[in-house]
Amino acid sequence: MTQGYLLLEDGGVFRGRSVAAAGTAFGEAVFTTGMTGYQETVTDPSYAEQLVCFTAPMVGNYGVDDGRLESEASHARAVAMRRLGGEDWALWLAEQGVVALDEIDTRALTLRLRDAGAMRAVAVSDERGLAVDEALDIVLAQPPMEGTALVAQVSTAAPYVAEPEGDVRVALVDYGAKRSIARRLSRAGAAVTVFPNVSDPDELATFDGVLLSNGPGDPAPLVEETEIVRSLLGRVPVLGICLGHQLLGLATGHETVKLPFGHRGANHPVLDRRSGRVLVTSQNHGFAVAPSETSEATHVSLYDGTVEGFDFPELRASSVQFHPEAGPGPHDAWPVLERWVAGLTGDPDAG
Template sequence: MTGYQEVLTDPSYRGQIVAMTAPQIGNYGVNNLDDESAAVHVRGFVIEELSPVASSWRSRGTLDEYLKKWEVPGIQGIDTRALTKHLRSRGAMQGCLTTDNITPEEAVARAKAAPPMAGSDFVKEVTPEAPYAWDPEDRESRAWTIVKGDGAATEVTENGEVFEKLPPVKHRIVAYDFGMKRNILRRLRQEGFQVQVVPADTKAADVLAMKPEGVFLSNGPGDPAALTYVHENLRGLMGRTPIFGICLGHQMLGYAFGGKTFKLKFGHRGGNQPVQDVATGKVTITSQNHGFAVDADSLPGEVEVSHINLNDHTVEGLRHKSLPIFSVQYHPEAAPGPNDAGYFFREFAKLIETSQPGR
């Protein structure tokens, strides 16, 4: 019911048609704060019913207006539960969503002719062209809240919105942007990280020259096997700096370790994926969006599987036994939720602190 704007603007959905299973979408409209990037990345949007009313004091427009602005086709009147069951049975499929006056046979032909996800490098379409410092004025990272605390905890803007104040910077890191959501950058800053963002093809030597205290590997779209230039750069960082990877970054660490990935039948999608910590047995509900998984049998002995998916027992987390490197397959920040796994940002800070000489 919520989070459709975050889905539309999540670069991890690049190249995909997305179907929402909640029966009505668009209830609260769209606004400037909920964008997870500077553009809409989905190729098409499928829903059962578009809400005729956008009701929220935060709304700055309707979902229909938003999709038209970005020239992204949307369709309603679809039984999205039946569609989801079909995809779970048959697997993720090629699709065609068009306003052209063509026959169903021509639409099917177009779908079949579309490039497959396997082997596709969509990262090059969403990674930034040049490095940049994230939120140097500490304005974009503030957490939005409806609670007005005392002046030391929150600040109120001119339009009445309330934001939590940020903590002081504790660690300087470099973040590889493979298609990163803004909320990941916001959460990193909220946990005391100052972040320098670099494009996906940045050389390991250039990253190390920045003298970061750690390196973060972001989410992103496409097939991790196609990103051989990233695998190479990550190998150059291993053992030189602490590393924390999520989603696509997790999969590419798998390749840097010497492992491989395989394509899942229909992927892990949505905000209700149960994941178990192998060491503690603790289960968290996570937000995921990926179509590939690391092959546990391909990993070397010095790498252990730290988390597993309780639905299909695929790899959800990795940890190197001797180097300060770990990763998870899901999104710890999970805008707009759940937030069960947010503690991994604090784990990254602890890893940096314990890896520094003299600690």
């Protein structure tokens, strides 16, 4: 094993031990506070173009399993850990081509990102191969995440049936959809067909419901995707999750903003304004819908007041910023998907 480093665009250097793939990985450095779910995190398409710092002190200690994959392959470009918890995890990361460093001072790195915000960075597996000064010049030449559209590179190229059996037919628009979303929809009683990020709204409207998935990058440049969402409103029940929530916000006249360091982890408190209940939720996003006091904003983050949910009854549309499929995470929000699918069946007790 060789000595490598993680370099931030502000010049901060965090040295550690290379434990997976050789090479360099450029992207946005972010941190996640989840205590479990490291394999789901790395394979979540919402982590595209990002270097993920795990705040948990040991990562990889319960092994790897194909059933935990949220997509076919890794989307995170690099991983930073305090301590590697298992060789199986390191071998899997190497097979995926992920640069991974352990013995990183992840506490110091997390505090830096929390105070200064997520920033461009590079993970280098062998410090002898790329000098820090040279690496910094390359990092500063990389485009920032703000203004970057990424969904086209993670979406499916063609429609396919993900879950064939169910009482209702749901079109899942793939902006970077996690597999667990289709699984939870299926368990709730839906047959699921997955569509590309840009699809014919007339075809989508033939389904009983349309779910707008999670995904990476800035929602603001997704003009065509936003127009498709707008054209669906009032024609078919729509539910947005994460990026899908942000696109619904844009389609209804709200604004999105880049968060300083994002919401990533499985312990984010969200207030349901209608019931007064606080949900502990799983989240992974760097952009959000700006705070709003409008009546359609049904959920808010108790961290920063950003909008965590919408309900537009007259448009037959609703959304949540958090992940109700909870892959991984707490199950407080499972009923969001269950109630939505039940409502598509005409169940008078749904909602």
